[in-house]
Amino acid sequence: MSAIDTEGSSIYLYISDPARMKETNMNIVSQLTADGHSCIIITTNIPSSILKKLYEKRGIPQNQIYFIDAITKYSLGTAPINQPNTTFTSNPGNLTELGIAISEALKKRQGDHTALLFDSISTLLIYLSSPNIxxxxxxxxxxxxxxxxxxxxxxxxxxxxxxxxxxISSIVDEVVENQKE
Structure with a gap:
């Protein structure tokens, strides 16, 4: 996997083999947290409770992780209780609610070395048109x-x-494709 530049502003698009999306996610979060970053994970693909367990198994420090979960409440009908460091939005297609949650999470972490991971853009196509995404x-x-x-x-x-x-390629600083390790 190509290393993420952890100095300054860098925005990446990682295009992963669908079977390796979870592994790519964990590798990126592991690298970022090891470099001292707090991570805001926006999940439209895998519920935060599942990612949290995967991160724990990998030894990723939970105190450096904050989730914005757009899929759990949509799937269950209600947000789970007692989920620290997690904001639940109603569904992946509600970009206004998602944008507010992202803005609030970033505001709380001003001054921290923070990185945002969006998992996954391709999943948004189920709910939204390409121009809206x-x-x-x-x-x-x-x-x-x-x-x-x-x-x-x-x-x-x-x-x-x-x-x-x-x-999206014109918006980001780097596109990293086909990560097969």
């Missing part, structure tokens, strides 16, 4: 740049239509 990624990326933070967007290989891939 592109606008949202542009909004989040500009916020990340203005705050001088890092961001990683994950996508399944062949999971984005060509126009959306082109638009």
């Amino acid at each position: 592109s606008k949202f990624i542009h909004f989040v990326s500009n916020k990340i740049r203005l705050l001088d933070l890092r961001a990683v967007y994950l996508s399944a290989e062949k999971g984005l239509d060509p126009l959306l891939l082109t638009q």
Whole structure:
């Protein structure tokens, strides 16, 4: 896997083999936390409770992780109680709610070495049109740049239509493809 530049603002699009998305996620979060970053994980693909268990097995420090979970409440109908360091949004397609949750999480971590991981952009296509996703990624990326933070967007290989891939590729600093280790 290509290393993430942990100095200054860098925004990456990781395009992963769908079977390796979880592993790619864990590798990125492991690297970022090892470099002293707090991570805000936006999950539209895997519920935060499952990711938390995977991170614990990997030895990733939980005190450096904050989740914005857009899938659990949608799947269960209600948000689980007693889930520290987690904000639940109603569904992955509610970009207004997701944008507010991201802004609030970033505001709370101002001054920290914070990185945002979005898992996964390709999953958003189930709920939203490509132009809406592109606008949202542009909004989040500009916020990340203005705050001088890092961001990683994950996508399944062949999971984005060509126009959306082109638009997102023009927004990010680097596209890392086909990570097969």
